[in-house]
Amino acid sequence: MSEISLAPDAADALPGLSQPSGLLRWIASVDHKQIGIMYIVGALVFFVIGGLEAMLIRAQLAQPNAKLISPEFYNQLFTMHGVTMVFLVGMPILIGFGNYLVPLQIGAHDMAFPRLNALGLWLFIFGGLLMYFSFFIGQAPDQGWFSYAPLAEQPYTSHRGPDYWSLGLFVTGIGSVSGAINVIVTVWTMRAPGLTMRRLPLFTWMTFINGFLIIFALQILNAGLVMLEVDRLFGGSWFTPPGSPVLWQHVFWSFGHPEVYILILPAFGMISEIIPVFSRKPIFGYEFVAGSTIVIGFLSFTVWAHHMFAVDLGIGWHAFQSAATMLISIPTGIKIFSWIATMWGGKLRFTTAMLFAASFLVIFTIGGITGVTFALVPTDWQTTDTYYVVAHFHYVLVGGTFFAVYAGVYYWYPKVVGRMLSERLGKWHFWLNFAGLNLTFFVQHFLGLMGMPRRVYTYPDLPGWGTLNLISTLGGLISALAVLVFVVNLVWSARRGQPAGDNPWQAWTLEWATTSPPPPHNFEELPPVRSRRPLWDLAHPEDPDWKREH
Structure with missing residues (x-):
């Protein structure tokens, strides 16, 4: 089979062109790989900050009637913890993976708009710093990461914390939208010859669909932020009488529920790449997995009001939202069963x-089952604003998004760095993280069912509350230890890890067809693409996938 030769990049074609070096090379970079790495590193820095905030929260709640920190500082901590983990960790780390991998997986030399790509990165960093700058002026946001009206309005929150919150989110939102546009155009226009949309790697496919969710959902949030600031700074009344505080809930959750899937669809894509490789089987039901992603994206915009069952929206509206919430579990379940079927009968290799x-699969399924209970209005009424909600949310986003991210790091780190992560340290990291997650959040289901409200600074010494909170705090400490092991593994392996080679996992998609790490222009040559597994076809000409696909 012939291979496709690629032209060198501009720097290679023009030897006299000067290139920045050192730190400036990164700051001025428009290379998608360096931008992706900076997204990931920036998100990890904010992850450490958000984790420290979580540890302070858990330390305060470890015992009843504790006074480790002040109530005012506690409100700032839980507000900024939520904002950080959702907007400054979850979204940018997934955007970073997309930046690095999407051009490689489709055989492109870069993103469609390299400078727009760099702009999105710096808007993310600037927006995050803007929100945290509020700590230094003693007016950090303390109205909750959801900023419910009228609490976020004047005069109830008279300091400037909500203004920093709004402006920082607005800036990061613009950066996210610019990145989403870039991904969509890149995937649509820059695929390698033969790489049709029906042959896309599932990580790229889900990142592509995720781009549409970001574009539409973030516009809703940004519009709401402008309306909130009109109220706060110019005496408007969108979310205060004669307007409606409930309007803010509609606006926020119209963004907020698609945001859950913005944080999970690329994670689904990572799992869809990793499980087949370590099962030595192609993904089961590719078309159904890809198609269900479109269905999830559409339905995610129809279920926002299940966050508002405690608001009297009427029986008909509650019934519709309940049915829609049940319905969205079906395409998600398709993915779960596809991954299980892929593993079934495979030659499994349990790497980290x-x-x-x-x-x-296990943890996200637990989060999904508890999520279905929120579709039942009576159950939702009983558990609204309790720790049951906190447990569900963290099982979905910590056990879902972050476990997938960890899997992605261990899988693609050799491609990025050229060295293998330590499997010994990796397995220590996994078991500590698995134990810490379940100790921290599983008991919170029972706290919620026992009536403990969320967002409380302290709590009375009621039967069982103190013990379960102490267990939760100990689980948080174990999770912190797991993160420390992970960081040590990243740093140690970058210097002393075993050389990875170009394709250490014997994977099948195009990113493994180039060197580790890839050159500036990504590929010297591309193998022909005639199926969803071009590297399998190259290695097994006697049994290529393209014969089965046709």
């Missing part, structure tokens, strides 16, 4: 990446 991917 595969351990995280397999445990993702």
Whole structure:
């Protein structure tokens, strides 16, 4: 089979062109790989900050009637913890993976708009710093990460914390939208010859669909932020009488529920890449997995009001939202069963990446089952604003998004760095993380069912509350230890890890057809693409996938 030769990039074609070096090379970079790495590193820095905030929260709640920190500082902590983990960790780390991998997986030399790509990165960093700058002026946001009206309005929150919150989110939102546009155009216009939309790697496919969710959902949030600031700074009344505080809930959750899937669809894509490779089987039901992603994206915009069952919206509206919430579990379940079917009968290799991917199925399923209970209005009424909600949310986004991210790091780190992560340290990281997650959040289901409200600074010494909170705090400490092991593994392996080679996992998609790490222009040559597994076809000409696909 012939291979497709690629032209060198501009720097190679023009030897006299000067290139920045050192730190400036990164700051001025428009290379999608360096931008992706900076997204990931920036998100990890904010992850450490958000984790420290979580540890302070858990330390305060470890015992009843504790006074470790002030109530005012506690409100700032839980507000900024939520904002950080959703907007400054979850979204940008997934955008970073997309930046690095999407051009490689489709055989492109870069993103469609490299400078727009760099702009999105710096808007993310600037927006995050803007929100945290509020700590230094003693007016950090303290109205909750959801900023419910009228609490976020004047005069109830008279300081400037909500203004920093709004402006920082607006800036990061613009950066996210610019990145989403870039991904969509890149995938649509820059695929390698033969790589049709029906042959896309599932990580790229789900990142592509995710781009549409970001574009539409973030516009809703940004519009709401402008309306909120009109109220606060110019005496408007969108969310205060004669307007409606409930309007803010509609606006926020019209963004907020698609945001859950913005944080999980690329994670689904990672799992869909990793499980087949370590099962030595192609993904089961590719078309159904890809198609269900479109269905999830559409339905995610129809279920926002299940966050508002405690608001009297009427029986008919509650019934519709309940049915829609049940319905969205079906395309999600298709993915779960596809991954299980892929593993069934496969030649499983439980590397650290595969351990995280397999445990993702268990933990995300637990989060999904508890999520279905919120579709039942009476159950939702009983558990609204309790720790049951906190447990569900963290099982979905920590056990879902972050376990998938960990799996992705262990899987693609050799491609990025050229060295293998330590499997020994990796397995320590996995088991500590798995134990810490379940100790921290599983008991919170029972706290919620026992009536403990969320967002409280302290609590009375009621039967069982103190013990379960102490267990939760100990689980948080174990999770913190797991993160420390992970960081040590990243740093140690970058210097002393075993050389990875170009394709250490014997994977099948195009990113493994180039060197580790890839050159500036990504590929010297591209193998022909005639199926969803071009590297399998190259290695097995006697049994190529393209014969089965046709």
